[in-house]
Amino acid sequence: MTDSTTDASGLRVGWIGTGRMGVAMAERLAKAGVDLTAWNRTLAKAEPLKEHGAAVCATIAELRDRDVVFTMVSTSADLEEVLAGADGLLTGERVPRVVVDCSTVSAEASAAMREACAERGVGFLAAPVSGNGKVVKAGALSLVVSGPESTYDEVAPLLRHIGRAVTYVGEGDVARLVKIAHNLMLGVVTQTMAEITVLVEKGGVSRHAFLEFLNNSVMGSAFTRYKSPAFVNLDYTPTFTPILLRKDFDLGLAAARALDVPMPVTAATAQAVQASVGSGRVDEDFSILLDLQAAASGIQLKPENVHVDDGLGTPRKDNEEQEGGRS
Known part of the structure; x- marks a missing residue:
């Protein structure tokens, strides 16, 4: 596996889900100077990111022109809704090149969303995390990632802005297990x-x-x-x-x-x-x-x-x- 150290600061990044974990993770990207736009169902929870140079959008559709979109949601149903549901990320004419999901969902739900992304020509990485909001802020978060290795290599620099340790474990959805x-x-x-x-x-x-x-x-x-x-x-x-x-x-x-x-x-x-x-x-x-x-x-x-x-x-x-x- 290639250990990519390429600067990914030129990528335009979207973020879906700014709960306790999501907002702390997105904040690390914003502080690193990444071009970031965030959406959350309750918009007020995304507003603090503006203090760090990020933008906030009112609809998921506004993230479809991003290069990479991260998702950090609570359940498998939430992931399906934000990606493939009505007005979801994958339902417009334009779609991002890569989706990185950091949620803890079942392997079955992950595989279904991987397939939905593949149908639109979108790369999909499963990238669940270990830690909590305090751990994120301390820069001690760990991420485990699976999916196409070439896609991982492209976004690895972004992942390293978010966490201290990033481990690639293979193809498919094995990161979920x-x-x-x-x-x-x-x-x-x-x-x-x-x-x-x-x-x-x-x-x-x-x-x-x-x-x-x-x-x-x-x-x-x-x-x-x-x-x-x-x-x-x-x-x-x-x-x-x-x-x-x-x-x-x-x-x-x-x-x-x-x-x-x-x-x-x-x-x-x-x-x-x-x-x-x-x-x-x-x-x-x-x-x-x-x-x-x-x-x-x-x-x-x-x-x-x-x-x-x-x-x-x-x-x-x-x-x-x-x-x-x-x-």
Whole structure:
């Protein structure tokens, strides 16, 4: 595979979907000086991009003359609507040369949209991402990409503006399976992290002390580190909701059935994820798995109000500075 380092700043780029993730990703392109125009169903969510030199359009049709259009939407149905639905990107006389979809959707939906693009002579890349809005802003996002290698080589410089790591994994829609597998581990690790954190707290150890040890051990990771502030201070500001995680577990277990792969740990975690949805706290971060584990263990958690390094360079809040807690 060619490692393209060609400057892609001459490409005219469109962006569809400026939710929490989409707006942060598009902002990185705009800050890099890319000629960018963005659309979102709720136009106000795209407006902040103007501060960084991007344009905002009122209809998807205005993006059809772009060289490359990125999509970052919530569901397979949303992707189909913005690409092939009434007034979608592919329904006009003009179409972009390349569509790059960064959403987490099923391989089947991705394949259908790849075919719809091919019918119009449009290259299609599946490019789902690993991270959240904070990770994007810190420049630490990872992308996994599949599709025609020549198309990947053309847009790779744009992808590298968005994320720190870009991995090409092959033709077709195999990037979707990679991303789903990643998110299954995300849920399993978080549930395991919740269980062991509640265990040590019930045994008399503070959460911040335990997680400090864990993060500095061989078992620590970038993920456990940037989830630690939520666990210590019970800040469940959403980065990824229980409903979105449940969707990925449904997709992952469906893939496991299709490929005849037993996944007992994943299946058990899926029930914990379902319980988090059933709790009704669907607008909070999926880190509420910690609260559910505590409740099942007969304890009630309280914020420790201690600053914890999330590994992303996030500045400590005023109240954390005053507490002077250890990280």
